[in-house]
Amino acid sequence: MKIKKLLSSILSTNAAFVILLLFQIAFLMLAVASLGTRFYFVYFILIILDIILAIYITNKNEPIAYRFAWIVIISIFPLMGGISYLFIKLSQQFPKSLDMRNQVQTKELLVQDNDIMNELSAMCPDALNLARYVSDYGMYPVYRNLNAEYFPLGEVQFERLVEEIESAKHFIFLEFFIITEGYMFDTLSELLIKKAAEGLDVRLMYDGIGTGMLNSVKPFRNLADQGIKCKVFNPFRPMISSVQNNRDHRKIVIIDGHTAFNGGTNIADEYINRKERFGHWKDTGIMIRGQAVWNYTVMFLQLWEKAENSELQKFSPQIPPYLSMLKDDGFVQPFSDSPLDEEPVGKRVYLELINNAREYVCITTPYLILDEEMTNALGFAAKKGVDVRIITPHIPDKWYVHMIAWNNYAQLTALGVKIYEYTPGFIHAKTCVADGKTALIGTINFDYRSFYLHFECGSVLYECSVIKEMVRDFNETAELSQLITMEDCNSRSVFKKIAGAILNMFAPLL
Structure with missing residues (x-):
């Protein structure tokens, strides 16, 4: 170690x-x-x-x-x-052909149903422009939400994940930034080996630095020997290259094409609080069912390998009868954000939620490294009378990132934004809710890396009942958190203030 x-x-x-x-x-x-x-x-x-x-x-x-x-x-x-x-x-970059191939495939495989867009326009007109942007420029369509389940903790999500994998019949795709050995990995490995033996197509993709530098290859070789297809995304190479910055930060599990999990939880025991690293670990996630899972299936297979559309179509969702009988519950729009283009979809979704809010915005993020555009958006929303609240960790995993965050605390607090630190420990959740009507949950942090350098993903929710659960969880988490005041910011030592200001200048490179 x-x-x-x-x-x-x-x-x-x-x-x-x-x-x-x-x-x-x-x-x-x-x-x-x-x-x-x-x-x-x-x-x-x-x-x-x-x-x-x-x-x-x-x-x-x-x-x-x-x-x-x-x-x-x-x-x-x-x-x-x-x-x-x-x-x-x-230095060597990802081949442009990868991004062009993904764009062509996405346009052909993910076609927006205009009737659904019209229904969204009638139910949630203020969100129409956002949905249209994600569909046109992110190239991921919006669907009716058949069923969504919110997880306020990583351990709750893990329990449901095990249950769903146990019931899988056709294929299981998993994609994670961090995978480390322990209870969580052992439990999933045993289950995945069993499913592979039953003849299911089981695939596991992990990042070459997030996971590859933390583990030996032995556990993954063992999985491969048991019939599980394992793939390292962008393996680490000991050279200075901008391509090493483009990490796969996504966390996705897709089961049989009709059920998908997404959120902040990786495969490591601290995410489910079986191992303590930075106090209590607070993470969130979501499970969605129905046609919208097709967005996740396509984004997974596009990073997995070069494949013809006919090959990808084999994994199109086969919706079980009980799901097709469920009543529509708002709309959901899973999307992926790539660093290979010049379209920061994740950042612009956040900005749209903040700019369109009329009553309140609730944000949770482990890292608060903001540029001028995001700072102005948050500050202007607060000046308009919008209740803007942000929860960040009290016990950080990176001291220098926490120092930069405090530099932003002072600016935001002066503008009227309320900042809370999660007192019990580390909050890793990445969520944003606007007025209880529209929300984003996924893997996207409020920092330069997530906005511009990493492969990220998330789900935009429109008028879904699960949003109420997200708001309730946010309020309960805020009660456990410490409100940061201007007095707190001013009482910091001169050294910390100077260090935070200097580090903030280089924040985009950290």
Whole structure:
């Protein structure tokens, strides 16, 4: 375990900054020693080149905070900063063909039913534009909600997941960012091996860093030997490349094409509170049934492998009779967000929920790293009289992220946003509810990585009864949490304030 922690520290972004600084110092010492008076000429040329690079970055179609962070780095490290930016940008990326193939397949496989869109327009007219945006630009249609079940804790979700897997008849697809050995993994492994022996198509996909750097390959080889198809997404390679930033942060389970699970819960014992790491672990999730599960099936298979549409159609949902008899309960729109395009769907869904709220917005997130656009949206909503409340962890999993969050606490609190910290421990839930009518639940954090770098997913809910359960759970969680006041923000030490402000400048790169 110590070796894993050491590797994680060596490969972290913070370590990269230290390495850059050491290279910079070494270069300056070597240059002065070898070039003498000519060093000033060389250094002048470097400054000119970095100015040109800064102008180029300023005019790039990238988030302002990201461009600003790189310009600061290039200003501090004229040599290594510029070289690092160019190297990362010119290094190997995901093939563009992957994104184009996904777009073509999605358009052909996921076609919006106009009658359903018209029904949504009649029932929830304020949400029509959001549903149309996710359908047109996210390319995932909206469906009638037949059945949705909300899970206020990871352990509750895990119990239902085991029950549903036990009843699977045809196929089981699982996709997770983090998988670690323990009770949760052992329980699922035993069950999946049993189902594979019964002839079901069982597939498990996990991220190459989120999981691949935490575990040996032995457990997955054992699953593969027992008939389970295992796939590593974007395996870690010891090289500096922007492709290493594009992680599969999704958490999806699909059963027989008619039932799907999604939320913040990974396969690790802390998520179900059988292992304590940061106090009590608060996570949330959802199970949906019906035609909407097809969205999740398609997004899973697109990352899994290259396949013809005829192959994908084999997994189209076969709705059991008891589900088709259920009464419609609002609408649901599962979607995926890819870093391969220039459309931050997850962020824009959050922004639309915040901007359209008339009474209140309830948000839970483990990380609160905001850019100017999101800060302004939250602040403007509060200024309009909307009750904006956000719950974040009291016991963080990353100290520097918590320090950045406190930097945002001060800004938001001054604007009228209410910030709560979950006193019992760590809240990992990613939810947003607007006025009790529209909600988002999934894997998307309020940070740069989720908005721009990771593969993410979630479900937008429109006028579903399950939204009331989400609001009730939020209120109960807020009662267990500490309200952060402006006095709390002002009473922090000068060191923490300065450190938070500095870290906030580089937040998009952390």
